[in-house]
Amino acid sequence: MKARVHVMLKDGVLDPQGEAVRNALGHLGFEGVGAVRQGKVIELDxxxxxxxxxEAEVRAMCEKLLANTVIEKYTVEIV
Incomplete structure (x- = not known):
């Protein structure tokens, strides 16, 4: 079985990496992008x-290591 964890910065936390991507997209001619939030996906076998x-074990992994719960939120998907 696989688990997929999506980790994103919480709302209100500045995302300089997302802002850099948004600026780069604008320079490449993609003007319709208002905001970008960058996150990460972790797959576990x-x-x-x-x-x-x-799911309980993966949530414990997120709380202890995979996500910085002060500034990040996460979702767990068992597939």
Whole structure:
């Protein structure tokens, strides 16, 4: 089973990387982009078969390592 974690900066946290992408897109002629938020996707291969247990374990991983919960939010998807 796989888990997919999406990590994004929380609303209100400045995103200089997203702003740099927005500026670069403008310089490339893509003028219709008002804002960009950049995040990350983490895929994990899990050995268990219990989806509820896997989701709980991945959430614990996020709280301890994968996301900085002070400034980032995350979602977990078990696939």
């Amino acid at each position: 899990l050995t268990g078969s219990d989806k509820a247990a896997a």
